Amino acid sequence: MERGLFKPKSRVFIGYLALPVLWYVFVVVMPLILALKYSLYDWSGGPRMRFVGLSNYAELIKDTDFWLSFKNNVIITLLCIVGQIGIAFVLAALMTTRVLKFKEFHRTVIFLPVVLSAVVIGFIWTLIYNQQIGILNWVLRAIGLESLIKPWLDDPKIVIYSVSVPLIWQYIGFYLVILMASLQSIPKEIFEAAEIDGADGFKRTIYIILPLLADTLKVSVMLCIAGNMKVFDHIYVMTGGGPGKSSMVMAQYAYNNSFIMFKLGYGSTISVGILVLSLAIILLSRKLMGGKTQ
């Protein structure tokens, strides 16, 4: 590896690496350690900081609001896996056929929402869902489906689905492009052979494209889980977790506790909880999916 290379002195190494490493330690490693520390205190930001041991964690385990938020994260994640990756998969399969026209246009346009900020997506959909001026209700009225008009973001029964739609919508293009990239690496002969053997579109998709994309689909599911465990911006803008707590997610709950109620100790405990739960779910799903193929 270092054959014939200029071998710098260790102070050169330190000179180059010190700043980036310290920077990273300061904004990532230190806060992580501090989160563990604060999670053991009862503290509202003032000078009084009371050590309470693990009792914040005991509270967290019994905190039904936190588990409700976690459940909402899981629901959103499942909806997104089915919605985003499902739709993206069908589109990617269509992209390999000659049936679909304007492929370049579709790809460019469907990807567009990916580059916009979550806050903007949240605002756009708040406007779309709006009772009076929303384009959704306008469309429903225009096509004679007035009976379907709902207070989309104010009905606790449906709000979790209403907030999932923008999330799904924003990232279909992202998974589409990932799947298309890996389809492009599949040799064309495979598709041609299938055509000669008389496989129609549906069979081709199930028996050829699906298995070939298995690994990429797994990566996509992991990305989807990791992304949706930390969903915050969309929810903050659209509902703030409401009405009531019906669309509360973990990050919003941590935010409310820490910065609205100023329970910085307990907020840190929630943060550690999010970290542990996210990593656990990612590892668990990795194990489950890994097991299937072997």
Next chain:
Amino acid sequence: MTLKRILSRIGALIINAFVMLLSLSCIFPIVWLIYSSLKTEKEFALNIAALPAHPTFENYINAIKTAKMHIYFFNSLFTTVVSVILIVLFSFVVGYFFARYRFAGRNFLYTMFLAGMLIPIHALLVPMFVEFKVLGLLDKRITLILPYVGLGLPMAIFLMENFIKDIPHEIEEAAYIDGATLTTTLFRIILPICKPIISTVVILSSLSSWNEFSFALVLIKSDALKTLPVGLTNFSSQYTVKYTQLMAAITIAILPVIVVYLIFNKRVIQGLVAGAVKG
């Protein structure tokens, strides 16, 4: 024409229509937002879907005058540009050392940086707020640059390291024989070779800095330092909601991103996917 062929024609038509509908649903809300921002509030309330009869920039003038969107815009721009430059510089240097040398502590540092990709940022929000508060780093012009650079590093280092690994050693050997110092080799010889991966890192980190919300929400309090995403939320809570004005404000926030995307869409798509799949 046989019945089978007619049926498959109809099938193809339906499929195309569906995909077209999906595509249009992705741009229509954005197009609607932009043209509605050119209407007056009255005209918009009369018919929310119609095109503006007399396009006016009044909403934009108000968005700048009363909602100070131009300040947020400048703050976003400043934070993004500085963060991106630092991320590129740091990740290039660190990536180079990781790719080329086995030094004491290399594996430890490598793992430490990579682990950063797994940490959900909300786990860092509260302690970083406290850390910054204690050190007096809240609400400064450099405040947001600190987390943006730190959090952008893991992915960028990873991409750089992967790229530099594949550059032939002979290039540096030749430079060494010619008497080039490490610094010269790094910045005069290796850096230009890394252009493609640098553009990926630039795309990834500028989008994430421009769009970032959580840290900006928590670490910045004064209006003069807020970035666009937080400025927008400010906008809708502080003033009685004037929809067309809000739309103008949103347009100001997204227009640069959309323009860049329309010009460089292939690069942007490639960059984002490279970041996600390799990471």
